[in-house]
Amino acid sequence: MLKALVTDVDGTITDRRRRINTAAVETIRSLVDVGIEVVLASGNTVCFMDGLCKMVGTDGTIIGENGGVYRRTFSGTLRIPGDKNACLAAFEILKDYFTEKGVELELYSAQYRFADVAFARNIAPDEARTVIRDHDLPVRVLDTGFAIHLQAPGINKGTALRDLAGEMGLSPSEMMAIGDSENDIEMLEAAGIGVAVANAPAATRAAADRVTKESYGDGFVEAVKEYFDGFEGR
Ligand SMILES: O=C(O)COP(=O)(O)O
């Protein structure tokens, strides 16, 4: 039986402009009300996630920075398995490379990040991957559709989901995960049920057990109604 829902944020409970889907918020509140644990799992920073958890109404259990950080409840210990220094070193090399080509990389919320690096999508992710490979740097390039991230290999939302499940006293098989992007692939695979919303790219849809008919937040609501037994919503 499913006891927890782990959901991505941008592109899953928002639209493509990052506006939150209010039906998705109501759905999350209904799950919390019946005792289902809801974990928000994102590439976003801890402070962003904390504000979101407060306003949506969860207990503050989060995966942030693409698995680079995670925490059980607002008052739990923040775990930081990611490697910010490796990501920042790789970012400097990318920055030099793209500056030479006349393109400035724009960092996102660097001062609030513990474990990864995020920047604007004004370059081709594959070109960044080639630079990283040519320099033999120990980071992965992730395109979330909202930002490009650098992350230490072996750290992702799936590894954080497993570790968090342990802290929550649950098995990953008791969790459903839902997401929209390549940074969600490992968590869809780690969870008992992995769902991709219809707007997800092919690789993410392929990693999922189920792809919703609807896109974005409407797909999220569709998946919750389908998988959480007897769940009718508000
Ligand atoms: O931070 C991003 O780039 C996207 O965030 P997400 O993981 O919630 O989609």
Ligand SMILES: [Mg+2]
């Ligand atoms: Mg997303």
